[in-house]
Amino acid sequence: MADVNVAPSLLDDSIRKSKILVVGAGGIGCELLKNLVLSGFNDILVIDLDTIDVSNLNRQFLFQKEHVGKSKAVIARESALGFNPNVTIVAKHDSVMNSEYNVTFFKQFTVVMNALDNRAARSHVNRMCLAANVPLIESGTAGYLGQVTAIRKGLSECYDCNPKAGQKSFPGCTIRNTPSEPIHCIVWAKHLFNQLFGEADPDEDVSPDTADPEAAGDAGSVALQNQASEAGNVTRVSTRAWAQQSEYDPSKLFGKFFCDDIKYLLSMDKLWTKRTPPTPLSWDNIPEEISDQQGGLIKDQKVWSPAECVQAMVSSIKILYQRSKELNGEESFLVWDKDDEASMDFVTACSNLRSHVFSIPKKSRFDVKAMAGNIIPAIATTNAVIAGLIVFEAFKILEGKWEECRHVYLNSKPNALNKVIAPSSLDSANPKCYVCSPHPEVTVLLNVSQMTVQSFEDKVLRGALHMISPDVMVDDGKGTVLISSEEGETTENMSKSLSDFNISDGTRLRCEDFHQEYDLNITIIDREHLEENREFTVIADPSQLQPKAAVESSGPQPSTSSSKPAPSTRATESVEIDEDLDVIFQKGCANDDHQQEPSIRKRSISGQADIGSASKKLRLSENDIIEL
Amino acid sequence: MVAKEEVTISEAEAALYDRQIRLWGLEAQKRLRAARVLLIGLGGLGAEIAKNLTLSGIKSLTLLDHSVAVANSANFLIPLENVGKNVVEASLERVQRLNPMVDILTDTENVTAKNEDFFSGFDVVCATRLPVEESIRINAICRKHSIPFYSGDVFGFGGFFFVDLLEHEYSEEVTVPAATLKDGCTAKKSDPSETKTVKHTLNYIPLQAAFEADPSSQLNKRSWQRIKSHFITMKSTDLGSTTVAFVSLALASLALASLYVDLTTGLLMFRSQMKRDPEAANRQSDIAKLCEIRDHILHEMKLDNQMVDSGIFE
Numbered sequence: 001m002a003d004v005n006v007a008p009s010l011l012d013d014s015i016r017k018s019k020i021l022v023v024g025a026g027g028i029g030c031e032l033l034k035n036l037v038l039s040g041f042n043d044i045l046v047i048d049l050d051t052i053d054v055s056n057l058n059r060q061f062l063f064q065k066e067h068v069g070k071s072k073a074v075i076a077r078e079s080a081l082g083f084n085p086n087v088t089i090v091a092k093h094d095s096v097m098n099s100e101y102n103v104t105f106f107k108q109f110t111v112v113m114n115a116l117d118n119r120a121a122r123s124h125v126n127r128m129c130l131a132a133n134v135p136l137i138e139s140g141t142a143g144y145l146g147q148v149t150a151i152r153k154g155l156s157e158c159y160d161c162n163p164k165a166g167q168k169s170f171p172g173c174t175i176r177n178t179p180s181e182p183i184h185c186i187v188w189a190k191h192l193f194n195q196l197f198g199e200a201d202p203d204e205d206v207s208p209d210t211a212d213p214e215a216a217g218d219a220g221s222v223a224l225q226n227q228a229s230e231a232g233n234v235t236r237v238s239t240r241a242w243a244q245q246s247e248y249d250p251s252k253l254f255g256k257f258f259c260d261d262i263k264y265l266l267s268m269d270k271l272w273t274k275r276t277p278p279t280p281l282s283w284d285n286i287p288e289e290i291s292d293q294q295g296g297l298i299k300d301q302k303v304w305s306p307a308e309c310v311q312a313m314v315s316s317i318k319i320l321y322q323r324s325k326e327l328n329g330e331e332s333f334l335v336w337d338k339d340d341e342a343s344m345d346f347v348t349a350c351s352n353l354r355s356h357v358f359s360i361p362k363k364s365r366f367d368v369k370a371m372a373g374n375i376i377p378a379i380a381t382t383n384a385v386i387a388g389l390i391v392f393e394a395f396k397i398l399e400g401k402w403e404e405c406r407h408v409y410l411n412s413k414p415n416a417l418n419k420v421i422a423p424s425s426l427d428s429a430n431p432k433c434y435v436c437s438p439h440p441e442v443t444v445l446l447n448v449s450q451m452t453v454q455s456f457e458d459k460v461l462r463g464a465l466h467m468i469s470p471d472v473m474v475d476d477g478k479g480t481v482l483i484s485s486e487e488g489e490t491t492e493n494m495s496k497s498l499s500d501f502n503i504s505d506g507t508r509l510r511c512e513d514f515h516q517e518y519d520l521n522i523t524i525i526d527r528e529h530l531e532e533n534r535e536f537t538v539i540a541d542p543s544q545l546q547p548k549a550a551v552e553s554s555g556p557q558p559s560t561s562s563s564k565p566a567p568s569t570r571a572t573e574s575v576e577i578d579e580d581l582d583v584i585f586q587k588g589c590a591n592d593d594h595q596q597e598p599s600i601r602k603r604s605i606s607g608q609a610d611i612g613s614a615s616k617k618l619r620l621s622e623n624d625i626i627e628l
Numbered sequence: 629m630v631a632k633e634e635v636t637i638s639e640a641e642a643a644l645y646d647r648q649i650r651l652w653g654l655e656a657q658k659r660l661r662a663a664r665v666l667l668i669g670l671g672g673l674g675a676e677i678a679k680n681l682t683l684s685g686i687k688s689l690t691l692l693d694h695s696v697a698v699a700n701s702a703n704f705l706i707p708l709e710n711v712g713k714n715v716v717e718a719s720l721e722r723v724q725r726l727n728p729m730v731d732i733l734t735d736t737e738n739v740t741a742k743n744e745d746f747f748s749g750f751d752v753v754c755a756t757r758l759p760v761e762e763s764i765r766i767n768a769i770c771r772k773h774s775i776p777f778y779s780g781d782v783f784g785f786g787g788f789f790f791v792d793l794l795e796h797e798y799s800e801e802v803t804v805p806a807a808t809l810k811d812g813c814t815a816k817k818s819d820p821s822e823t824k825t826v827k828h829t830l831n832y833i834p835l836q837a838a839f840e841a842d843p844s845s846q847l848n849k850r851s852w853q854r855i856k857s858h859f860i861t862m863k864s865t866d867l868g869s870t871t872v873a874f875v876s877l878a879l880a881s882l883a884l885a886s887l888y889v890d891l892t893t894g895l896l897m898f899r900s901q902m903k904r905d906p907e908a909a910n911r912q913s914d915i916a917k918l919c920e921i922r923d924h925i926l927h928e929m930k931l932d933n934q935m936v937d938s939g940i941f942e
Binding site: 034037038054055057058059061064065082083085143144296297298299300301370375376377378379380381384392 | 636637639642643644645646647648649650651652654672676679680683684685702704707708722725726728785
């Protein structure tokens with residue numbers, strides 16, 4: 001509890017009197033708690049929904065081996081008190097998105113500091129801080145890279161001022177019919193897990209997609225399609241129910257997914273005119289492969305032969321089936337967890353078998369885990385630096401020196417200005433921000449006859465727009481209530497399509513999230529088909545509405561890790577949500593057309609903002625950016 | 629640098645180091661696994677370094693510090709009940725708990741009593757809070773034994789460190805747009821650019837050399853402006869890159885390096901004269917003292933007093 005000596009006495013005073021909220025007790029959170037306690041802060045609330053995993057221990061230094069499985073917030077508090085027992089730290093093993101943490105809750109804090117790893121929570125905390133008018137320090141790390149920035153209503157950009165790149169998603173037919181890369185097989189294997197053991201999602205079908213537009217037009221496949229729909233009508237059984245019929249007999253499962261379904265795909269000739277056709281596998285004749293891999297690797301880094309895949313598939317299915325039998329009642333499905341051995345074995349085995357079938361290079365369990373689990377590599381030092389910078393920003397805020405706050409980048413090597421730690425001035429708020437502008441607006445492109453109210457709420461309002469408990473009224477002069485946040489009030493609306501409520505091209509919806517104190521007007525544009533078979537597209541800036549402009553995230557999104565905000569009580573259920581930082585910029589690299597353009601394009605609307613955009617462009621190209 | 633014994637990683641280590649192996653690779657983790665590091669000084673900065681090194685999975689960390697643990701220390705590894713003991717012994721348990729797989733060794737002797745044989749047993753030497761003469765001495769010993777040397781310190785909101793990696797080879801992944809690839813390089817059709825590995829060599833200079841340069845002869849106003857604005861911020865990398873720049877820019881950069889060193893020397897000089905760092909409690913008199921030292925240094929360097937204003941000391 002030393003350097004209190006360093007700060008001028010006024011700052012000292014502000015520190016002592018302040019109340020701090022730390023959201024997250026992971027990589028950044030542990031370092032941050034240590035810094036706060038040592039800097040003289042003595043009233044801290046830390047909240048984290050997660051439990052401790054062994055893979056956290058290389059950097060989340062407030063935890064030790066004996067704490068694995070316990071609550072991060074609780075243990076972090078205990079360890080931090082060891083640095084100064086006189087500090088008040090309250091630990092909440094909970095999700096910050098729960099209704100308990102309302103605007104009144106947020107108002108009690110002098111500064112809120114995010115130490116999160118996912119966009120949904122960041123977006124939510126952003127809104128709560130805007131509503132409560134509390135300064136927020138946002139941060140993030142990935143590998144050697146990191147960022148810190150300060151957010152203050154009216155004074156700076158908010159977290160949602162710049163649209164974030166949508167998560168990578170693949171068209172259904174690529175996953176189900178024509179995979180060409182390991183990631184396609186991995187996504188398929190995760191879907192298979194969910195179909196067999198987890199919460200079955202209609203968007204995660206694993207069987208051949210007979211509606212594949214590429215397969216159409218061929219006499220043979222048309223006939224097969226007819227067959228399929230007949231067969232479909234006769235035996236419309238869920239994958240799970242079908243598996244249960246044979247008590248998850250591995251040979252039967254293997255036969256269907258790696259033999260029968262593949263033969264079916266082969267019959268859709270058009271798919272294979274320009275592609276290498278798949279080769280079905282036979283249960284009785286699994287190829288043995290001689291491994292010529294290097295020694296000295298970690299066990300997980302060795303690539304399994306098909307025979308080893310089958311072995312792993314068999315043993316993991318046995319374990320998973322047993323586990324699902326033991327669950328009764330409502331929670332009768334398993335949640336995929338990359339840190340669960342059987343879950344991980346299952347996905348590795350199945351994705352590699354599928355890769356083998358489609359002549360795609362196989363991946364080791366180590367690599368599959370990274371791709372399936374969206375693992376972000378992480379070390380202690382990056383988090384330590386970022387946590388230090390967070391406290392520096394906090395000092396400025398406490399001293400009322402907002403003009404000195406900066407957006408700080410931690411680069412992996414000196415940038416063009418020879419800086420590893422590169423501060424840049426905060427951007428002012430986007431006047432058209434769909435969250436912090438006075439009258440937030442977005443436009444959503446979708447098919448009004450196909451999109452159900454339920455889907456609209458889940459995928460658009462909650463998924464893409466990060467609302468928690470929306471209320472939606474149709475702006476039709478009649479005040480038609482589409483969705484009510486009160487339970488039970490609009491249940492009968494859910495399965496209807498939007499068009500059933502006379503929502504058509506140009507209809508406006510008035511959405512409110514009372515909890516976030518957030519009002520949003522949505523203009524619906526009716527489109528029969530969208531790019532890449534997406535279900536919807538959100539456009540943050542309507543003036544950019546062009547046939548091809550897709551700025552915001554769109555569905556369907558692959559289910560990566562569970563985004564249930566419920567606190568985990570068992571280690572097997574805790575899911576480290578590493579879903580976000582999947583886009584890393586390097587200087588001079590064009591990763592994806594969508595990334596840098598939107599933030600620059602939208603600023604060109606008002607002439608004044610051009611200057612800002614030019615310097616922003618410079619800043620973006622000068623520093624290693626991670627998307628928070 | 630590090631002895632390349634055939635090192636294997638156990639399953640337990642693979643699980644613990646998973647997230648960092650995914651960043652720097654298994655090879656790098658194996659090298660860490662074989663490294664014996666000496667850390668001199670276990671104040672606040674030393675504690676941070678000890679934490680980071682221990683978590684990374686080195687072979688052994690030797691903590692060397694003769695001083696006694698005081699209350700209100702920035703060293704968070706010392707439980708309150710250990711105040712009064714030697715800092716290294718007071719911190720040992722918490723350091724070890726950070727990673728039971730690392731050998732944590734303690735040495736309570738004064739670093740000035742350590743001779744060449746002592747340092748030669750390490751793969752890397754990291755020093756904190758060293759008087760300049762000690763930094764120079766130990767740097768020279770390390771140089772002789774091809775041991776990388778780091779020496780740094782913090783003063784309130786600012787800090788610095790000096791790095792000597794001798795003749796340092798490293799590789800860098802560079803993305804080259806397809807258009808500039810030379811003939812004979814095969815680029816994948818799908819890649820608009822290609823990533824290739826480029827090897828570099830950097831020649832660092834010893835600390836001694838920085839002091840021996842004459843800054844007044846080569847110094848220009850522009851470089852001075854840069855230094856002034858950067859002085860208080862953590863510009864450790866500038867120092868390192870300045871020594872790099874030395875290779876290509878000769879004296880001008882050396883002057884830069886030496887100026888940095890001379891200014892931080894001012895703070896170090898304060899410490900050696902007053903036996904403590906400048907502190908808020910003695911604000912007025914400490915600033916006066918710092919100005920006095922500044923004048924003295926600038927006079928030695930034959931520079932204008934006005935070039936460093938006392939605002940820096942606030």
